[in-house]
Amino acid sequence: AQKITQTQPGMFVQEKEAVTLDCTYDTSDQSYGLFWYKQPSSGEMIFLIYQGSYDEQNATEGRYSLNFQKARKSANLVISASQLGDSAMYFCAMSISGTYKYIFGTGTRLKVLA
Amino acid sequence: EAGVTQSPTHLIKTRGQQATLRCSPISGHTSVYWYQQALGLGLQFLLWYDEGEERNRGNFPPRFSGRQFPNYSSELNVNALELEDSALYLCASSLDPGTSVGELFFGEGSRLTVL
Numbered sequence: 001a002q003k004i005t006q007t008q009p010g011m012f013v014q015e016k017e018a019v020t021l022d023c024t025y026d027t028s029d030q031s032y033g034l035f036w037y038k039q040p041s042s043g044e045m046i047f048l049i050y051q052g053s054y055d056e057q058n059a060t061e062g063r064y065s066l067n068f069q070k071a072r073k074s075a076n077l078v079i080s081a082s083q084l085g086d087s088a089m090y091f092c093a094m095s096i097s098g099t100y101k102y103i104f105g106t107g108t109r110l111k112v113l114a
Numbered sequence: 115e116a117g118v119t120q121s122p123t124h125l126i127k128t129r130g131q132q133a134t135l136r137c138s139p140i141s142g143h144t145s146v147y148w149y150q151q152a153l154g155l156g157l158q159f160l161l162w163y164d165e166g167e168e169r170n171r172g173n174f175p176p177r178f179s180g181r182q183f184p185n186y187s188s189e190l191n192v193n194a195l196e197l198e199d200s201a202l203y204l205c206a207s208s209l210d211p212g213t214s215v216g217e218l219f220f221g222e223g224s225r226l227t228v229l
Contacts, residue, residue, distance in 0.1 A: 035217055043151075043202050045220035091156070093218075100169055102147070102218055106156040 002027045004092050006105035013082045014113050020067070021077040021108045023092030031097035034075040036066065039089040039107070048090075051075060053097075082112045116141065118221035120205050126227045127195050135190040135224045139207030146188040147208070147218060148180060152201040160203075163188055195228045202226075 003026040013019035025034065036048040051059045051066045059066045067076040079086055092105040119138045127133050139146050148160040159172035163182035171178075177193040186207075192199055202225050206218040 033217075037220075043204075043223040043225065045204060045206070045218075047217050047219065050217055095217075100145070100162050100164070102159075104157045 002029075002094065002096060002101065002103050004094050004103050004105035006092055006108050008108045009106075010109045010111070012111050012113055013079075015084060016081055018078060018080045019082055019110065021079070021090050021092075021110065023075045023077065023105060025073050025075060025092075025094050027073075027094065027096065029096050033095045033097070034066070034068070035093040035095070035102075036064070036075075036077045037091045037093060038086075039091060041088070045091070049077070079110075084112050084114060086110060087112045118205055118207050118219050120203075120221035120224050122224055123222065124225045124227070126229065128229050129195055129197060131195050133192045133195060133199075133226055135192075135203050135205075135226070136187065137190070137205030137207075137221060138187045139205075140209075140219055143207035143209050143219070144186050145208045145210075146182055146186065147206045148188070148190050149204045149206065150174075150201045151204060151223075152198070157204065161190065192226070197228050200226060200228045 005024045032053045034051045038046045049059050049061045049064045049066050051068045058068050063080045065078045089107045089109050091107045094103045121136045145164045147162050149157040151157050162170045166182050180190040182188045202223045204223045206220045208218050
């Protein structure tokens with residue numbers, strides 16, 4: 001069965017430091033996509049970054065990078081130079097190519113400390 | 115370009131009443147998803163609509179229903195409200211689910227409180 005696991009319910013990071021949010025996934029499909037979303041306290045889910053299963057290079061979007069290790073089935077989000085505005089809930093998600101399915105993890109709450 | 119819009123932002127109802135939530139997808143997106151997010155919990159898949167039809171539903175009772183209109187906007191109805199229906203209801207749209215351009219774009223959500 002397809003599953004996303006986020007083992008860190010909460011994380012703290014000092015402002016301007018880097019932080020890694022863990023995500024492991026489970027699927028027997030060969031073609032899939034991995035996403036990270038940010039959910040501030042306002043509730044909206046903000047798309048951050050995408051990695052396709054066939055992409056050879058790790059995705060990067062500004063201060064966000066996705067550390068994709070296919071053999072380990074991990075897709076960790078790295079946020080560099082943390083800012084106070086990065087404090088939010090972060091969800092890892094997976095889509096299976098050719099299907100409607102989007103599977104979400106339980107989320108990690110990140111708190112950036114001044 | 116307008117994003118996914120949801121209304122109302124907040125809704126307060128009492129047990130037994132009905133709630134109707136609305137969602138307009140991004141222009142050109144034909145797929146609409148509904149998720150329920152209870153306080154402090156993750157996203158639970160409710161319904162998926164594509165091209166005007168309900169394609170799949172999550173593990174929710176039949177009192178959760180909805181529809182998608184010809185303009186691809188969607189409505190979620192919750193009948194016979196129960197206290198545990200209190201949650202943030204998120205709508206999302208996608209251009210092409212399950213492809214490399216198929217990320218979900220979310221609205222700001224409708225927060226339903228059942229008293």
